[in-house]
Amino acid sequence: MPKIVDHETRREEIAEALWRVVRRDGIRAASVRTIAAEAGWSPGAVRYYFPDQDGLLSFAMDLVTRRVTQRIEALDAKGSPTTVVLRYLEEALPLDAERRAEFDVWIAFMAQAQAESGAGTLHEHVDTVHNGLRQLCESLLQALAQAGVLKEGVDLRREVERLHAVIDGLALHAAIQPDRTTPTRVRQLLRLHVESLLA
């Protein structure tokens, strides 16, 4: 089925062009026109895959999700339970240029979904990403519980929510004031939080 392979290749090319535009000029600069120019295509060719701006934004968000998932799957689980937990969580935080670009896409995506009333495709998509990060927090805290290192009396269900809030709050602060909430500071605060849950 050579036609399908072609479509996949073309989508990958668009993904790469989109990512270059986002990293260089920010997510707001990503339009059918700018991505076509970046890829060396006609706007019509890009529009064949993404008829509107929402479709493009969804594609960008998919790309971010895939990138984060791939990085997380590639991590090794060696080290103390705390070290491993921090290693996983840091993949979801904007600690370098790549992850800052990813977080910018997420913020733009979320703000756009918030601005729309009712449920729509963007909303569903935001839910999926949001649930994905919460599930990661849940798996990691469960791993700590199984390793027997959690403090006695910890309410796991609530701590999942609190950890998830800490992650998103830190990510937001790193995006808003990168000079103050530096990668080093984010790592320190995340460690402080995880250690506060340990016996």
Added chain:
Amino acid sequence: MPKIVDHETRREEIAEALWRVVRRDGIRAASVRTIAAEAGWSPGAVRYYFPDQDGLLSFAMDLVTRRVTQRIEALDAKGSPTTVVLRYLEEALPLDAERRAEFDVWIAFMAQAQAESGAGTLHEHVDTVHNGLRQLCESLLQALAQAGVLKEGVDLRREVERLHAVIDGLALHAAIQPDRTTPTRVRQLLRLHVESLLA
């Protein structure tokens, strides 16, 4: 100086019209045109005060800051230290329709500032709001320290940053999944966090 009084009154009228539009249709619906229609003015009259969309967004953000500040100043300081701290922090969280509208303005404002490269008026404004909430967290934790109820060995400076991250993370989650992160849940998690800092 009757002219200045007039300008102030007109700005207040625009503020009220803007707020009605934001609550009813979301911040993205707020434009010179929709606000003029809401206030029963000509677009030109609104444009005299707000020549562009950024000016309008800044005005909306000012309005939010003023509202939150007024509510916080009106609070009483009766009750246990924890009760008082939670009472103050809850004013910054989207726990009812009014505060959800305020948070939507903040998210839109912040996303817009992130999308702009370099420093601009929006960036300065985001910094001011962000610093204001951090200073509130700082004052409240200092009050707990002075009341002698904090756990021994608490690093006040880092705990200010962590509390600030928890607040913004919870606010974000309440906006993203209001059915899951309900006002009751937000209050429980905030209490859990504050209590985790106490002796």
